[in-house]
Amino acid sequence: MDPPTGVVNKISKMLNAYFWGDDSQPKHIHWKTWDLIFLPYSEGGIGCRSLKDMSMAFDCKLWWKFRKQESLWSWVMKGKYCRLIHANLITTSKTYVLEFRGNSNWKLDKLTSILPPKLVNEIKDIPVSNQADKLFWKLDKSGAFSVSSCAELFRHKSSS
DSSP states (O other): OOOOHHHHHHHHHHHHHHHHOOTTSSOOOOOSOHHHHTSOGGGTSOOOOOHHHHHHHHHHHHHHHHHHOOOHHHHHHHHHHSTTSOHHHHSOOOHHHHTTBOSSSBOHHHHHHHSOHHHHHHHHTSOOOSSOOOOOOTTSTTOOOOHHHHHHHHHHHHHO
């Protein structure tokens, strides 16, 4: 759901004119390079965010709402776009996990038959619970999704 390229180009030109002036001004002062504009203050930038990163972050917000909230919007979207997808892919399902856990621990013999030992060691440290799984946004201590932390994730990915 990226915005049209023409729209992004127009907005970029407006930002460019804002920071450096347009052609009608005789002298232009280039305060920072274009790349530095999109860095946070702590890294020598002025704290603006890239349009591309923000667009992807808002796409992720829609996906998060689609997966987490039981709302009319998510119900309609699931009905419209996920009818032909297997139910295990669009609902929270314990089908596979139940095969590998007992009442209070993991069935390590079953896990070791299909997974590498390193992964089994990581899984055995996860406590077994009878509670339903919940979505948790790892980049925020509260576990709640935020557009800001998501945009920061994309900023780091695009700069590396």
